[in-house]
Amino acid sequence: xxxxxxxxxxxxxxxxxxxxxxxxxxxxxxxxxxxxxxxxxxxxxxxxxxxxxxxxxxxxxxxxxxxxxxxxxxxxxxxxxxxxxxxxxxxxxxxxxxxxxxxxxxxxxxxxxxxxxxxxxxxxxxxxxxxxxxxxxxxxxxxxxxxxxxxxxxxxxxxxxxxxxxxxxxxxxxxxxxxxxxxxxxxxxxxxxxxxxxxxxxxxxxxxxxxxxxxxxxxxxxxxxxxxxxxxxxxxxxxxxxxxxxxxxxxxxxxxxxxxxxxxxxxxxxxxxxxxxxxxxxxxxxxxxxxxxxxxxxxxxxxxxxxxxxxxxxxxxxxxxxxxxxxxxxxxxxxxxxxxxxxxxxxxxxxxxxxxxxxxxxxxxxxxxxxxxxxxxxx
Amino acid sequence: xxxxxxxxxxxxxxxxxxxxxxxxxxxxxxxxxxxxxxxxxxxxxxxxxxxxxxxxxxxxxxxxxxxxxxxxxxxxxxxxxxxxxxxxxxxxxxxxxxxxxxxxxxxxxxxxxxxxxxxxxxxxxxxxxxxxxxxxxxxxxxxxxxxxxxxxxxxxxxxxxxxxxxxxxxxxxxxxxxxxxxxxxxxxxxxxxxxxxxxxxxxxxxxxxxxxxxxxxxxxxxxxxxxxxxxxxxxxxxxxxxxxxxxxxxxxxxxxxxxxxxxxxxxxxxxxxxxxxxxxxxxxxxxxxxxxxxxxxxxxxxxxxxxxxxxxxxxxxxxxxxxxxxxxxxxxxxxxxxxxxxxxxxxxxxxxxxxxxxxxxxxxxxxxxxxxxxxxxxx
DNA sequence: TTGTAAGCGTTATCAG
DNA sequence: CTGATAACGCTTACAA
Numbered sequence: 001x002x003x004x005x006x007x008x009x010x011x012x013x014x015x016x017x018x019x020x021x022x023x024x025x026x027x028x029x030x031x032x033x034x035x036x037x038x039x040x041x042x043x044x045x046x047x048x049x050x051x052x053x054x055x056x057x058x059x060x061x062x063x064x065x066x067x068x069x070x071x072x073x074x075x076x077x078x079x080x081x082x083x084x085x086x087x088x089x090x091x092x093x094x095x096x097x098x099x100x101x102x103x104x105x106x107x108x109x110x111x112x113x114x115x116x117x118x119x120x121x122x123x124x125x126x127x128x129x130x131x132x133x134x135x136x137x138x139x140x141x142x143x144x145x146x147x148x149x150x151x152x153x154x155x156x157x158x159x160x161x162x163x164x165x166x167x168x169x170x171x172x173x174x175x176x177x178x179x180x181x182x183x184x185x186x187x188x189x190x191x192x193x194x195x196x197x198x199x200x201x202x203x204x205x206x207x208x209x210x211x212x213x214x215x216x217x218x219x220x221x222x223x224x225x226x227x228x229x230x231x232x233x234x235x236x237x238x239x240x241x242x243x244x245x246x247x248x249x250x251x252x253x254x255x256x257x258x259x260x261x262x263x264x265x266x267x268x269x270x271x272x273x274x275x276x277x278x279x280x281x282x283x284x285x286x287x288x289x290x291x292x293x294x295x296x297x298x299x300x301x302x303x304x305x306x307x308x309x310x311x312x313x314x315x316x317x318x319x320x321x322x323x324x325x326x327x328x329x330x331x332x333x334x335x336x337x338x339x340x341x342x343x344x345x346x347x348x349x350x351x352x353x354x355x356x357x358x359x360x361x362x363x364x365x366x367x368x369x370x371x372x373x374x375x376x377x378x379x
Numbered sequence: 380x381x382x383x384x385x386x387x388x389x390x391x392x393x394x395x396x397x398x399x400x401x402x403x404x405x406x407x408x409x410x411x412x413x414x415x416x417x418x419x420x421x422x423x424x425x426x427x428x429x430x431x432x433x434x435x436x437x438x439x440x441x442x443x444x445x446x447x448x449x450x451x452x453x454x455x456x457x458x459x460x461x462x463x464x465x466x467x468x469x470x471x472x473x474x475x476x477x478x479x480x481x482x483x484x485x486x487x488x489x490x491x492x493x494x495x496x497x498x499x500x501x502x503x504x505x506x507x508x509x510x511x512x513x514x515x516x517x518x519x520x521x522x523x524x525x526x527x528x529x530x531x532x533x534x535x536x537x538x539x540x541x542x543x544x545x546x547x548x549x550x551x552x553x554x555x556x557x558x559x560x561x562x563x564x565x566x567x568x569x570x571x572x573x574x575x576x577x578x579x580x581x582x583x584x585x586x587x588x589x590x591x592x593x594x595x596x597x598x599x600x601x602x603x604x605x606x607x608x609x610x611x612x613x614x615x616x617x618x619x620x621x622x623x624x625x626x627x628x629x630x631x632x633x634x635x636x637x638x639x640x641x642x643x644x645x646x647x648x649x650x651x652x653x654x655x656x657x658x659x660x661x662x663x664x665x666x667x668x669x670x671x672x673x674x675x676x677x678x679x680x681x682x683x684x685x686x687x688x689x690x691x692x693x694x695x696x697x698x699x700x701x702x703x704x705x706x707x708x709x710x711x712x713x714x715x716x717x718x719x720x721x722x723x724x725x726x727x728x729x730x731x732x733x734x735x736x737x738x739x740x741x742x743x744x745x746x747x748x749x750x751x752x753x754x755x756x757x758x
Numbered sequence: 759t760t761g762t763a764a765g766c767g768t769t770a771t772c773a774g
Numbered sequence: 775c776t777g778a779t780a781a782c783g784c785t786t787a788c789a790a
Contacts, residue, residue: 130443762788769781774776
């Protein structure tokens, strides 16, 4: 009964007010209301009428119907944010960076998880496109990704964050991986380390590849010896893989006093592997991370790492995306924003002990207790 | 030029196929296509035609237009998930729990942050409703919340998670707070603690209130003394407030050997406060948390806490919500699901030392070094 | 079993 | 400056 009277103080299941309701309330035509309510076209309407319409629409609690708007304009004011896993704590700050930039402009954000599976990602991109999203922020992208390229070439506004594709046509906001690695190597060398190993990330990801490239280049520049016995490759950026790589490196001889890990989770895994073998970080081996994810300042030992601007990455990406969604397509010259990073020194790095490192231990130069540790390693 | 030919192998900005395109391709009417593509109505159509339509639609890459569907049916297949802050690591698992249950059924999830501000929450709920979401999962709710009640009474499907409202009409999925607190008190008492303090959470939140209530009831049941000097109230569930409360309790005399904190973040803050005063956990004071959020197993000391089923809370809420969104409203008897919790004992709890606790220290029963610590506390 | 046609709430084009 | 009208793509009585 209240069904046709959205003006009524709301008692229950009353219909939502539409343009027509406002129009009859004011006594003008529906299109006049539409124009009066739209800032772009408001100037076409007599100010007094605009006021009356504004009041009536507020009075009736008018809210534009998004579906009708989208159907008509082909725009949804919705963007998709694709992450590997929202549960990985480096992503939520990026997501908030995006939302905080876009929500005030009336955009909503659809967040989806790929779990790092390209097929899943493809399916997810499909549903996002089917929903008619206006733009896409992708944190899960591999260096090569056909689906993204296709979408981009069809004109979808896309920015990748944190990672980037090899294809320079796909815009991105990333971190200065090379500088981060360089700072970290400098730090380790300054502490006195000369024998430095690395656990590299997945080389199909720009983060993994660029951090490893930088490690090689800068290590050589600094006159350090690198070689296969000092490199482990993780396929996934997680603790389990970090642990596995660390164990492999130790099994291979472990002639190093410090290890640079491609991200924090690998570093945490590496430290776990050390602990499990009765070795300690940083006393026996210094371990470093990358990202400065939440809580790594509170773990034992507090992690020395490279701080990336997680929130700003998302925030900046949103701005770029906005430009692509609103401005004319001619202006879309490829853009790649690289944000500066910062070295954060904590407790997981220290000068190498007199005869530290696993080889030194193997050589029996230290106490009997230490020798025992190493037999555990070899076991 | 390709504009009217969505069948063309896609060269660029070609239009998306619509029902009409499929219809002309097959040579049937658009409504036949609609029926054939909808599982509910497929049986009305001749099987051969169904096949032809299925093929043609796949061929043309037909994707239903969500806006048109929504406009027509008044359903969006979108649900809103409202959290205080996605950056707080207990929420992402809940969100994934929701998404994993709903995505396979074609629902998308709009995630929004309130930052714990009720006004912001109200505004956010407005935009969500304006977007026509089919249902709402709210993790940010306070014990009383007018906006939620209004929405619920208007028929919006709503489930609160993690927290619940006092109003039993609003369905919820929560954790067994009382059992968690009881387990924890048991654990502390078993270790030998008799003087146990608490840092309670915000009493406007069901989590804060119920955990504190349980603390009082069970402490008394166990014959423990409680009193104002052993209770601190946090207004926010974060580290800073935990630190502040811990300092206040120490300043008030601190005649306790263990402190039960209403969540992990408060516990982390409490431990920081101890460290800052030169005291140590668990040697001087045992500290416990609640939630078992990510990484608290890796901090120093690893936190003894109560594990809540973060993912399952979200997952179960999604199921309940689904029921409310699809089934008839008569069946909507209020539902409150309470999930079991689990005690997780780690390094932040230990038996009280011979003369531990702050008062003991104050009384000068221990070493000179300790006496110095305490003067720092009083300073 | 299939076709017809109305209508969801907007915006945009075209008159007036 | 304002009104009339078509159209966006889909679902769903109602006819046939």
